[in-house]
Amino acid sequence: MLSIKNLHVSIDNQSILNGINLEVKPGEVHAIMGPNGSGKSTLANVIAGREEYEITAGTMTYKGEDLSAMDINERALEGIFLSFQYPVEIPGVSTSNFMKHIINAGRKHKGLEELDAMQMLKFLREKVKSVGMDESMLKRSLNEGFSGGEKKRNEVLQMAVLEPSLAILDETDSGLDIDALKTVADGVNQLRNLERSFIVVTHYQRLLNYIVPDFVHVLYKGRIVKTGDRHLAVELEAKGYDWIKEEADGVSA
Amino acid sequence: MSTQLIDKDLELKQRWNILFNSFEQSLNGHKFTPMHGMRQSSMKIMEEMSFPTLRDEDWKYTAVARILNNKYVLPSRENSLAADLVPHFGSNLDTYKLVFYNGYFRKDLSSDLPLISGLTVCTFDEAMNDAISRDLIDKHHHQWVGRQDQIFLHLSTSFSKDNIFIYVPSGVHMEKPIHIVHMTSATDEALMVSPQTLIIAERGSSSRFIETYETVGTDATQPVFINALTRIVLNENACVDHFKVQDINPDCFIIHQLDTDQKRDSRFMAFTADLGARIARNEVSAHLKASNTYTQLYGITVGTKDQHTDNLSFIDHAQPRCESREMYKAVLADQSRGVFTGKVMVRPDAQKTNAFQQNNTLLISPKARMDTKPQLEIFADDVKCSHGATIGQLDKESLFYLMSRGLSHKEAASLLQFAFVAEVLDHLSFPEFEQEIAKSIHDHFNQSGTL
Numbered sequence: 001m002l003s004i005k006n007l008h009v010s011i012d013n014q015s016i017l018n019g020i021n022l023e024v025k026p027g028e029v030h031a032i033m034g035p036n037g038s039g040k041s042t043l044a045n046v047i048a049g050r051e052e053y054e055i056t057a058g059t060m061t062y063k064g065e066d067l068s069a070m071d072i073n074e075r076a077l078e079g080i081f082l083s084f085q086y087p088v089e090i091p092g093v094s095t096s097n098f099m100k101h102i103i104n105a106g107r108k109h110k111g112l113e114e115l116d117a118m119q120m121l122k123f124l125r126e127k128v129k130s131v132g133m134d135e136s137m138l139k140r141s142l143n144e145g146f147s148g149g150e151k152k153r154n155e156v157l158q159m160a161v162l163e164p165s166l167a168i169l170d171e172t173d174s175g176l177d178i179d180a181l182k183t184v185a186d187g188v189n190q191l192r193n194l195e196r197s198f199i200v201v202t203h204y205q206r207l208l209n210y211i212v213p214d215f216v217h218v219l220y221k222g223r224i225v226k227t228g229d230r231h232l233a234v235e236l237e238a239k240g241y242d243w244i245k246e247e248a249d250g251v252s253a
Numbered sequence: 254m255s256t257q258l259i260d261k262d263l264e265l266k267q268r269w270n271i272l273f274n275s276f277e278q279s280l281n282g283h284k285f286t287p288m289h290g291m292r293q294s295s296m297k298i299m300e301e302m303s304f305p306t307l308r309d310e311d312w313k314y315t316a317v318a319r320i321l322n323n324k325y326v327l328p329s330r331e332n333s334l335a336a337d338l339v340p341h342f343g344s345n346l347d348t349y350k351l352v353f354y355n356g357y358f359r360k361d362l363s364s365d366l367p368l369i370s371g372l373t374v375c376t377f378d379e380a381m382n383d384a385i386s387r388d389l390i391d392k393h394h395h396q397w398v399g400r401q402d403q404i405f406l407h408l409s410t411s412f413s414k415d416n417i418f419i420y421v422p423s424g425v426h427m428e429k430p431i432h433i434v435h436m437t438s439a440t441d442e443a444l445m446v447s448p449q450t451l452i453i454a455e456r457g458s459s460s461r462f463i464e465t466y467e468t469v470g471t472d473a474t475q476p477v478f479i480n481a482l483t484r485i486v487l488n489e490n491a492c493v494d495h496f497k498v499q500d501i502n503p504d505c506f507i508i509h510q511l512d513t514d515q516k517r518d519s520r521f522m523a524f525t526a527d528l529g530a531r532i533a534r535n536e537v538s539a540h541l542k543a544s545n546t547y548t549q550l551y552g553i554t555v556g557t558k559d560q561h562t563d564n565l566s567f568i569d570h571a572q573p574r575c576e577s578r579e580m581y582k583a584v585l586a587d588q589s590r591g592v593f594t595g596k597v598m599v600r601p602d603a604q605k606t607n608a609f610q611q612n613n614t615l616l617i618s619p620k621a622r623m624d625t626k627p628q629l630e631i632f633a634d635d636v637k638c639s640h641g642a643t644i645g646q647l648d649k650e651s652l653f654y655l656m657s658r659g660l661s662h663k664e665a666a667s668l669l670q671f672a673f674v675a676e677v678l679d680h681l682s683f684p685e686f687e688q689e690i691a692k693s694i695h696d697h698f699n700q701s702g703t704l
């Protein structure tokens with residue numbers, strides 16, 4: 001599905017990712033943990049195609065294709081989805097209008113007919129309900145004035161609608177109460193199958209009780225310094241990152 | 254002025270004189286009407302004036318040479334087939350249509366008017382048969398024109414032909430808007446068209462007007478210059494909404510002056526959408542001549558290619574407790590340019606004035622340019638006035654967000670641009686019109702290389 005080799009990324013000549021290697025196979029769930037500022041969001045954004053980042057070395061291939069040759073929207077249409085750590089507020093664009101556009105863009109790409117107004121409304125209503133949101137939020141400007149939880153639910157709504165092959169959730173669980181957390185987990189688990197893969201960036205083991213990962217990676221100073229299974233997350237929750245930092249800094253020193 | 258400029262000015266005036274003489278000849282029996290007296294007097298006033306240059310403060314960013322350098326002729330009255338004259342904008346709107354083609358009123362293409370007692374809609378020539386109409390036109394048009402100092406207004410008046418007069422009687426609420434459709438088509442000679450409209454809204458009446466300018470036929474070889482006046486008089490407690498859509502070919506020119514007098518308790522709203530034209534210049538003047546009036550001026554400009562759109566507004570707060578709100582927004586792509594001048598005068602008597610002005614621009618390409626100039630002159634102390642101008646670019650974060658959901662750059666940009674200008678549409682309270690104009694705006698977003 002996704003193969004990242006020796007990825008180096010910098011922004012404003014400052015090196016942020018320093019040789020990431022990551023293999024994600026169809027059906028797998030990878031959790032990425034790590035201290036603040038270690039480069040988790042950078043990795044997520046680079047996969048989605050954010051242009052401010054400069055790839056100074058390494059390769060990313062997605063479904064056998066060179067990712068760097070694909071535009072942002074092409075990546076999305078080919079099934080990459082990023083749930084933003086900080087979803088952008090877009091005043092003046094209603095959530096329903098936005099949803100309409102992204103749904104029809106996806107359908108057009110797949111050679112399907114666009115949904116008419118009635119079909120769209122019906123489809124959206126169902127999906128909105130499935131992520132525990134109030135229908136009235138469709139009328140509101142996209143993410144504008146949404147609470148933290150509403151923004152994250154809205155990301156999950158988009159994921160549910162777009163049905164990606166590779167979903168990257170960047171701290172979609174941060175700051176959520178347990179109900180919202182379950183919604184996020186349900187959103188993922190409903191999509192989970194042998195074909196789809198997930199990269200779940202999180203600080204909290206709590207989410208991983210609901211979304212059980214196949215691998216847990218620890219990112220530190222732009223490198224994956226440790227990889228384990230779900231038990232690694234439990235250990236990190238209990239012990240924090242200091243022991244990992246010491247190990248890593250000791251090795252590199 | 255340098256001798257070169259003086260020569261140029263003289264040459265221009267000679268040209269207008271020749272054109273005027275041939276125009277007079279064509280009038281035959283209509284030479285001795287009040288209307289023609291007014292044309293002659295405007296022609297005379299013009300002789301004492303000169304055309305603006307970039308040194309005139311109000312024309313600092315808009316050069317008129319490109320407009321004036323053409324050798325214009327006046328269109329002849331011709332009866333083009335109705336089938337060729339289908340207006341593009343607003344054909345779905347439920348309105349009374351008054352259709353003009355190349356400046357000539359086309360009754361055959363216009364709607365029958367509603368049977369409202371006292372409602373008058375006719376050309377100035379027709380109005381001469383009715384004493385009341387004649388007096389109103391004399392007072393609010395002829396005499397008023399005589400006091401004005403804009404050379405383009407006098408040029409327009411000198412060559413005006415089928416001016417339209419609309420009288421909305423006291424207390425009448427007109428449910429359906431009147432839609433004045435101005436269609437022109439270019440020929441192998443440069444055409445000058447000078448449409449003028451006078452609207453009198455009587456006490457307590459309410460009415461809406463749509464005024465559209467568009468070019469029909471595409472094999473244009475020479476430009477059309479539309480030099481138009483719309484004058485609206487709002488009597489006590491009258492309410493008038495005026496919606497203008499300008500979507501003429503990108504090699505044509507339009508200068509449009511909208512002038513209103515507002516009496517006590519009256520409410521006036523004007524919206525202009527400037528989508529076409531090589532050079533478009535709008536001047537809106539609202540004279541708040543009595544207390545407790547409300548004035549809203551709104552504008553949307555979509556500039557592509559070499560388009561140049563200049564909006565100048567002037568709100569004259571002369572009396573207490575009046576409120577004015579202005580919001581002009583522009584999306585400028587390619588090499589297009591925009592200009593906004595927002596003059597607000599608050600005279601010493603105009604206590605308790607509220608005057609708010611806002612001008613926001615999105616520059617979509619590095620070659621696009623906006624010049625914005627708020628000009629507030631406040632001579633009263635108990636007032637609330639504000640103005641704000643911003644010039645920005647599309648937000649990168651928002652673009653990335655939208656594209657990461659599968660939208661192309663163009664689709665994403667178009668959504669953001671539309672959201673930007675849609676804030677203006679939210680104030681129009683006319684959903685059917687908003688839908689139509691939204692379509693036109695999207696069409697123009699699609700026409701540019703960089704949008």
Ligand SMILES: Nc1ncnc2c1ncn2[C@@H]1O[C@H](COP(=O)(O)OP(=O)(O)OP(=O)(O)O)[C@@H](O)[C@H]1O
Pocket residue numbers: 011012016034035036037038039040041042043052085
């Ligand atoms: N646009 C930017 N300009 C400059 N520096 C940046 C930019 N984006 C990220 N960085 C820097 O890159 C480093 C990694 O940031 P990143 O957001 O990827 O960390 P993170 O692991 O997601 O942290 P967190 O857990 O707080 O979300 C940080 O030092 C950050 O300051």
Ligand SMILES: [Mg+2]
Pocket residue numbers: 040041042085170171
């Ligand atoms: Mg982060």
